[in-house]
Amino acid sequence: MTFRSKAFEIAQGRVSPVLSPPSEKVADLYGSNTFSDQVMKTLLSAEAYTRISNAIRSGSIIDRDVAEEVAAAMKSWAISKGATHYTHWFQPLTGTTAEKHDSFFDLTLDGKAVEKFKGSALVQQEPDASSFPSGGLRATFEARGYTGWDPSSPAFLMDNGAGGKTLCIPSVFISYTGEALDYKAPLLRSLVMLDKAATAVSQYFNRDVDKVTPTLGIEQEYFLVDKALYYARPDLLMTGRTVFGHSPARGQQLDDHYFGSISPRVNAFMVDFEFEALKLGIPVRTRHNEVAPGQYECAPTFEEVNLAVDHNALLMDLMQKVGDRHNFQVLFHEKPFAGINGSGKHNNWSLNTNTGINLLQPTSKPKENLRFLTFLINVVKAVHDHADLLRASICSAGNEHRLGANEAPPSIISVFLGKDLTTMLEELVNKGEITLEKGENFYYKLGISRIPNLQRDNTDRNRTSPFCFTGNKFEYRAVGSSQNSASPMIILNTIVANQLMEFRRDMEERLSAGEEKKVAVVGILKRYFTESKDILFEGNGYSEEWVKMAESRGLSNISATYDALYAYTSDSTIQVFERMGILSARELNARYEIELENYVKKLQIESRVIGDLSLNHIVSTVVKYQFKLAQTARSLTDLEMLEEAAPIREIIRDISSHVVVIKKLVHDMTEARKAANAVEDLYERAKRYGSEVKGYFEQIRYHVDKLELLIDDEDWPLAKYREMLFLE
Ligand code: ADP
Ligand code: MG
Incomplete structure (x- = not known):
């Protein structure tokens, strides 16, 4: 049994779960895991509430006292709803979201357990930023980056799955020198x-x-x-x-x-x-x-x-x-x-x-x-x-x-x-x-x-x-x-x-x-x-x-x-x-470089996957199948059934012709990739990848897809389109 047929069997055997919707009305449900305006109104003093609402509306600065009060309210609200951790939630230029969880739990000097969340932790955090893309904005010796609270987007509770929730605080992400390392900071400025x-x-x-x-x-x-x-x-x-x-x-x-x-x-x-x-x-x-x-x-x-x-x-x-x-x-x-x-x-x-x-x-x-x-x-x-x-x-x-x-x-x-x-x-x-x-x-x-x-x-x-x-x-x-x-x-x-x-x-x-x-x-x-x-x-x-x-x-x-x-x-x-x-021009240039870099990396990974799959999955399977065919053809020839053996020989030849081309193309693609990797200039490297390396993708695919039609369905190693797309 191939990995593919096992997978198909599992997929086919799935039962659709019966969901019992939460009993509350949608209106009650809506926003129940957010530190919403409504929650703030209930938990904050009238003065703090007015000040934070103004800050949200006009973008004005929130002072220390208000931040302390909001942090305290957020903490007790989050803990009462089962949260154990908090994090600044931000959008680095990797294109996904990022979080680094800190526990509310802390120890006092005399070893007592307390739950702590200060205004300063709400307003600013310092995640280890060195592995996020910066497009040269951060030298390695100054890898620090800061996240800063965006009060205009409500904090929310994220279920971690295996129990425990995290208070997520939407934030911007900037470098030590104040340059934007994320999407939100420039978005807010543009708004x-x-x-x-x-x-x-x-x-x-x-x-x-x-x-x-x-x-x-x-x-x-x-x-x-x-x-x-x-x-x-x-x-x-x-x-x-x-x-x-x-x-x-x-x-x-x-x-x-x-x-x-x-x-x-x-x-x-x-x-x-x-x-x-x-x-x-x-x-x-x-x-x-x-x-x-x-x-x-x-x-x-x-x-x-x-x-x-x-x-x-x-x-x-x-x-x-x-x-x-x-x-x-x-x-x-x-x-x-x-x-x-x-x-x-x-x-x-x-x-x-x-x-x-x-x-x-x-x-x-x-x-x-x-x-x-x-x-x-x-x-x-x-x-x-x-x-x-x-x-x-x-x-x-x-x-x-x-x-x-x-x-x-x-x-x-x-x-x-x-x-x-x-x-x-x-x-x-x-x-x-x-x-x-x-x-x-x-x-x-x-x-x-x-x-x-x-x-x-x-x-x-x-x-x-x-x-x-x-x-x-x-x-x-x-x-x-x-x-x-x-x-x-x-x-x-x-x-x-x-x-x-x-x-x-x-x-x-x-x-x-x-x-x-x-x-x-x-x-x-x-x-x-x-x-x-x-x-x-x-x-x-x-x-x-x-x-x-x-x-x-x-x-x-x-x-x-x-x-x-x-x-x-x-x-x-x-x-x-x-x-x-x-x-700034520097920030724009950094974004340009990050995008080019991303482009190169994506194509590099695709190219490697194409190479690996072609040789380890496709060619290896195909050769085994060919061997079976060859045995059959030989038996037929031994029985002097030459006419019957002829079409089988032809399939063997067809398969071989594709295999030869695939092997050559994968080799050439790998060489092109090596050459591209050696190019110093980022734009030129991206261009090499986009025009030369990528040029092989479709060609290799053409031959592999032909083989998919020639090989016994039982033997084909990769889940087929019809299996992935029509299974509901
Ligand atoms: P369609 O599918 O025909 O394009 P929809 O009614 O599904 O139209 O709307 C598409 C999206 O456009 C929805 O998210 C809707 O809320 C949004 N939309 C409607 N009015 C506005 C508006 N004034 N500003 C921004 N988005 C809007
Ligand atoms: Mg539309």
Whole structure:
């Protein structure tokens, strides 16, 4: 019996667990494991509560006394709920979350046991930072890094599984010299700047707006594979994706999985992690099957961006933990299976004012629509001017497999607005200069007295666009499923903040020249629209024609990650990021290096796995099978059944031809890898890996997948696609 057939038997024998949902109502459950506003209100003095609420709202500094009081309240709350440890919970540039648990338990000088958690421990910790990536920001002699409490994201209790809970305190992670080593620090800075810029622009339309909160709703796609089969695939285990595997006879062509009924076993897993998520205050709402077999999606309701990003990182962690209980491995890789849709993380983004207005929501009131158009066109212009940077923010070895694979947005950034909206904007621009007579209706004259009803337009969705307007928000669909969403959000917030500030400067110039406000707004928007409309595209983003059209428009189409990442360090990026105070040139450069380094490491591991599997699993099995065939052929020949022996000889020859090529390719790939490893310059090394080493992957796969069809199914060592994908 092969490892594979044992695994399949185990997987097939699984019984779907019957879950008894916690008896409480969802509303009672929601946030019950978070140190929420409600909890603070009950446990803190009125003064401390007011001070911390203000600090959360305005980002002001929290003083020592308040920190002491909050720490004491957090400690007693956490211990009363079964916590034994606490940790700063942060998001280093490895792309996962990190924690280092400390016990509340301590000893006094005279040896008595006490439970201790001071304000200083809440505010700051010093994890051993030397093994987190820093892109050269930390010299080895100064490996210290600090984590600092982010009070705007509530602390929560994480179940450690085998009993005991840990109080997790969302934190930023910075180096000794104050440089950001994580995603959260620059994200928070970008949110402050965007608030400032968007508030200032909102005030041209509504004087009472004094805060704008960017919002984010993340749709998370993932695959589920049974644990036993997962362990029967060394490539999945080591790289998160299958490097070999022939497509099953039935893939996704029937489209019968999408929104299809959810199997009981999968449903039990979903219900289970959703309850856990709700307890942590993650507002999970929708669940459904995705396009590919074995693929699913989960989408919480949108929240303030910082919270949404934390919640997504936490959710991924949680899904994996709950998955273990259900014997499922959750695959977040962007392209775990060839020939089958990959997974993304759609980032739905908008701007909300403290007065309750969604700034990207069109209405039937003309005056409000001028405000809507202002924000809409400024976003389009920001994306147009910094498309390369936005592209860089979603680059990775994993997403490289997915993007441009004819089933996912291409590597060309474009914006989809929908037909009605585009037509309206074009008319607006074509209207020429407006002169107003006394008493004339400005909006009527402009033709924006009515905006086509965009809400009903749900069918006018373009699934092939990487960045599309969906009625009252933008959806960035090219984000990779395993990525930390902060990376694209830092970029989007920053370029939009920068653009809104430019708009404000343009406005002030016109206003001080005596122009009327509405006329000035329209004048500027027209110019912006004309300057950036090349980025707009309504057609099929997966088509060959679009690639050609984009080229003729001068849009960039950078498919290689190592080249796309360059935008992190371009002059225009550094200028904007330094001006906005989000990341310094040094920090940007560090991020660039970390991403390149990641890219090299991922491909290096994949290449090794491909080499090992080819020789130790595939060729070795195949040779044994060939021996069996050869024996049969010889027996037939001995019996003088030459005609019957002929086809068997042919199979032996076929198999041999593939084996010879595989051996040669693996050898050449290994040599290419060695040569690449010797290249000093990081960019050049990444390029070698991306163009030369990676070039062998598909070639080797081709021959291995052919062998999969030639070898007796009983003997094939790796779990097959049909076994992994259709088992529910
Ligand atoms: P669809 O699947 O059709 O794209 P959904 O209703 O599933 O749409 O919404 C996708 C995501 O967009 C959800 O997480 C939702 O909460 C989020 N979303 C809705 N409105 C906003 C908004 N104003 N800002 C940010 N995200 C939003
Ligand atoms: Mg969507």
